[in-house]
Amino acid sequence: MTDAVPAAAPSTTGADGPAAPGPGSTAELTIGRPAHGGHFVARHEGRVVFVRHALPGEVVRVRFTETDDDASFWRADAVEVLQASPHRVTHPWPVADALKAAARGRATVGGAEFGHIDLAEQRRLKAQIFEEQLSRLAKTDRAVTVEAAPGEAADGLAWRTRAAFAVDAAGRLAMHLHRSHEVVPVRDMPLAVAAINDLRLWTLELTGIERVDVAVPSGGGEPLVLLVPAAGTTPRRVASVASSIDSASVGVLDAESGQVQRLKGRTWLQESVLGIDYRVTGAGFWQIHRGAPEALVTAVLDGVQPAAGERIADLYAGVGLFTVPLARAVGPDGAVLSVEGSPGTSRDARRNLHGQDHVSIVQGRVDAVLGRWTEPLDVVLLDPPRAGAGRKVVRQIVQARPRAVGYVSCDPASFARDLGYFLGAGWSLDALRVFDLYPHTHHMESFARLLPPPA
Structure with a gap:
């Protein structure tokens, strides 16, 4: 048993059945499967409740945080553990520990919502979540293993740069x-x-x-x-x-x-990755985990296997993390198109690729650039933001008929949605790697190799 919280006002019952519990009300719930977004699924009076800071199989007391009558689900935070999972551990960061925060009458800071879970179990749960997104949104079944980043500490701490x-x-x-x-x-x-x-x-x-x-x-x-x-x-x-x-x-x-x-x-x-130096200005984007750049560059190069003389598009290219090694791989007889929306980040890419005359760096929207690009492409690599690429960009990539697509993603739901668009066009998911680049949070990163249908 852990720290309890004072009892809140119970929910009321209306003439047409149980009314929604007011925010701050508590209830005892049994926790089910994990859900995308750092939640776990439970039910209260027939309504789905997304619960944070719990574990499957636990019995917990929750405090409701969002309970609109017309909502399809409610939200709640676990504030007391009545029956604990064997995978529950002491949270490494007190201000992010939901139970300690509840005892002080406040919520937790964001950013370590899985800190109460054993690290190996975190990765097992993330794999389960990724598989569920693939099944639900891409209508494809795939076993997933979540890999640790290179040089990861045994406790999963001290990784954010x-x-x-x-x-x-x-x-x-x-x-x-x-x-x-x-x-x-x-x-x-x-x-x-x-x-x-x-x-x-x-x-x-x-x-x-x-x-x-x-x-x-x-x-x-x-x-x-x-x-x-x-x-x-x-x-x-x-x-x-x-x-x-x-x-x-x-x-x-x-x-x-x-x-x-x-x-x-x-x-x-x-920054330096696999012997390549990069300049990142101010608040410019760079992978947060200290081992993430090496893990992802290695996955991309192994996955798309760029060859001398090939033509490659690097979409959502940032400062050139992938563009630089791809440009080196295809050599001066090849060509690389780098597309990035942020003006500042695009300027960094120009610095990082200075003197590489076979690289075209274009600052602008990916769909707009692809819409006017007429050169053939052998490989397309994309690393979109959390919202994913979307149907239009996927359609443009499919129309370009590259021999392979490499897709780097930081969100399993948007990736699975976009994968569904590729599969609907006859493409196949050839290889998939999932990385735990955000230990103690629900986030993860992935790389997939997609192949076109046979000619």
């Missing part, structure tokens, strides 16, 4: 509660690499700053701290905060434009 923090009203480093604008102060971030915690930003007085982003090169090196000032904060105050941050470069980030103004040090990081 990027972290974003809020600042509370007292000027203390803080993080947002789950699905809330409310923030709570923090004094560590166990999922972050040591270089982020070693900055000890929680000891600083950050009044006038709204957000603090921190990034560290995957292989180690000086961190970059980006400050987002609150409205009305003077440049002098921002400079004062910057001067209090030791052993790091510091810049001011314009949250709307993404532009960074240098205060001290440099406004970019140098």
Whole structure:
């Protein structure tokens, strides 16, 4: 038995049957299968309830958080464990521990919603979730094994090379509660690499700053701290905060434009993956897990097997994580098209591919670029955002008739949906790898090789 919470007002019963329990009401539920999004499925008075911070087979007391009468499901958080799963462990981060948070009468911070689960069981559950998405959305059955990232720690901690923090009203480093604008102060971030915690930003007085982003090169090196000032904060105050941050470069980030103004040090990081150097400016996108770039580049090269002289499109290409090794593989007799929507990230790609005349770097929407592209393609690689590529882009890729498609995804649901579009066009799922690049969270990353129907 763990910490209990005070009993809340029970739900009421209306003339037409049980009414929805009010937010904050509690109930005792038996937990079923995992669901995509970090939830587990239970039922209450015939209604599906998505429960966070539980495990299959557990009996828990939950506090309802969303209970609209006309909703197809409700949401709740586990606040007391009555019968525990053998896979439940002590959460490594107290402010993200739902049971401890409930005992204090508040919600948890986001970002470690699987921390109460044994790491091996986390991966088994993620595999089950991925399989369910494939079956439900792509109408295909596939056994999935979730792989650890290269060099993963046994406890699954200290992997984040990027972290974003809020600042509370007292000027203390803080993080947002789950699905809330409310923030709570923090004094560590166990999922972050040591270089982020070693900055000890929680000891600083950050009044006038709204957000603090921190990034560290995957292989180690000086961190970059980006400050987002609150409205009305003077440049002098921002400079004062910057001067209090030791052993790091510091810049001011314009949250709307993404532009960074240098205060001290440099406004970019140098990353290195399999002997290739990359420049990533300011808040530019880079894989968060320190082992993710190596894992994904290796999976892509092994998967699509680029050959000298081939023509390849790298869609949603970012700073060129995959474009650079693909360009090297096809050589000057080949051609690579890099498409990226973000202007700043596209500028980084141009720097990282400087002198590669056989690479065309285009900044713009993927569907718009493909719509006017007339050159044949041997391979298409895509690494879309969490929303996926969508039906239109899939149709454009199918019409290009490459010999293979490599699909890197950070969301099993959008991947399964897009896979369904490919399968509907006669393509096949040839190879699939799933990586646990976000330990202690419900997120995962995957690489798939898709093949066209026989000619």
